[in-house]
Amino acid sequence: MKLDRIIVNPKRMNGQPCIRNLRITVRRLMELLAIYSDRAELYQEFPELEEEDIRQALIFVSSYLDDRIIQLPSIYETAA
Template sequence: MKLDRITINPARMNGQLSIRNVRLTVRRVIELLALYPDREDLRREYPELEDEDIRQSLLYAAACLDDRVVELPVPYETAA
């Protein structure tokens, strides 16, 4: 897995993983993807963010997730 756009610098962003040493953390990119479902809106707000930055952020996040099963609560149903 090639993640050459994800950088870490202890002197920047409190040492969090960042995108190409700009002031955008990987965590923030993932949050932005949830907040901006339309990529064009995201590009207007964050023109420095490139498609490859997004792709590598998603790859990193996926690699950090466990493949464990999490039980979800049974949906609440009302009696009619």
Template sequence: MKLDRITSNPNQMNGQPCIRNLRLTVRRVIELLAIYPEREELRQEFPELEEEDIRQALIFASSYLDDRIIELPTTYETVA
């Protein structure tokens, strides 16, 4: 898998992985996907961000997750 849009420069954004040497970190892209569930709205706010950038950011971020099982609570309270 080629992630040619993910860059890292120690002199930019503290060396965090960024999108195409932009001042837009992979972490920020993942956050933006949660904030803007509609891609069109995301594109309006960040026109420099391309679909391939998003795809590669997701692949890069998922590569840091391992296959361990995390126990989640089986019950929850409903908010009225």
């Protein structure tokens, strides 16, 4: 799997994974996807983004989470 749009440069954005050479981190892109439910609106606000940027960022994030177990509260614990 080739993620050629995810770039890590220690001299840019504190070494956080970024989209291409943009000043948009993968983390920020995930936040933007949560905020903008309409991709057309996202592309209007951030015309430099491309569909392949989003696809690769989602693959990157999902592969990172693949090895982590995150404890979530049970719905039965929070209902009380």
